[in-house]
Amino acid sequence: MAASSLSALRARIIGCRACPRLVRHREAVAARPPRRYQGQGYWARPLPGFGDPEARLLIVGLAPAAHGGNRTGRMFTGDGSGQWLARALYEAGFASRPTSLHVGDGFALTDAYITAAVRCAPPGNKPTPREMARCQPYLEAELALLTHVRVVVALGRIAFDAFLRAREARGRPGLRPKPRFAHGAAARLPEGVTLICSYHPSQQNTFTGKLTRPMLSAVFKKARRLLRSSAG
Numbered sequence: 001m002a003a004s005s006l007s008a009l010r011a012r013i014i015g016c017r018a019c020p021r022l023v024r025h026r027e028a029v030a031a032r033p034p035r036r037y038q039g040q041g042y043w044a045r046p047l048p049g050f051g052d053p054e055a056r057l058l059i060v061g062l063a064p065a066a067h068g069g070n071r072t073g074r075m076f077t078g079d080g081s082g083q084w085l086a087r088a089l090y091e092a093g094f095a096s097r098p099t100s101l102h103v104g105d106g107f108a109l110t111d112a113y114i115t116a117a118v119r120c121a122p123p124g125n126k127p128t129p130r131e132m133a134r135c136q137p138y139l140e141a142e143l144a145l146l147t148h149v150r151v152v153v154a155l156g157r158i159a160f161d162a163f164l165r166a167r168e169a170r171g172r173p174g175l176r177p178k179p180r181f182a183h184g185a186a187a188r189l190p191e192g193v194t195l196i197c198s199y200h201p202s203q204q205n206t207f208t209g210k211l212t213r214p215m216l217s218a219v220f221k222k223a224r225r226l227l228r229s230s231a232g
Contacts, residue, residue, distance in 0.1 A: 060153070
């Protein structure tokens with residue numbers, strides 16, 4: 001049931017044209033790719049989440065990268081952020097391989113599902129509040145369908161805030177005080193889900209050393225430990 005419902009949601013997301021600015025940007029990027037990607041077909045549509053319909057781990061990112069997911073058609077695939085995430089997931093036992101290069105490369109998730117606050121690549125990686133509000137119902141729908149989730153990893157503050165808004169919109173109790181966003185911080189929510197914060201594996205964070213590979217790996221190893229303890 002979850003898989004078929006997620007497939008229907010996927011079709012809705014792919015067909016979305018609710019945000020004119022994002023539609024223009026995602027299509028303009030595809031029409032004028034950098035030299036290294038010339039000759040490659042771009043997806044240039046909204047991106048649905050992907051992974052295991054029975055996942056206990058949910059990963060929430062910001063939005064597709066212009067030349068990553070917007071090109072390949074899969075979130076966190078074909079760019080530097082995707083490589084960092086794929087390796088960390090593989091090391092924690094959630095992914096079949098440590099690289100996520102293109103659709104059909106054999107990369108698959110076990111007990112994990114990846115989604116995002118916004119489904120189209122935004123200019124400058126900065127969606128507007130209105131664009132985020134238009135995308136929120138898709139995240140709400142995923143939260144309703146992914147009924148086995150016990151741990152959520154939010155990659156960045158925007159994803160962290162988007163997840164909290166979506167859960168509250170679904171009728172979950174508001175959190176007072178609001179959990180603190182800090183890399184590696186974890187908060188137990190009233191419904192029994194643990195929310196873990198992580199810096200986003202963007203070049204802005206990885207090139208400056210704000211986020212290192214061991215730091216990201218530790219987040220997903222913590223998620224694995226929490227899932228093991230909950231199963232026991």
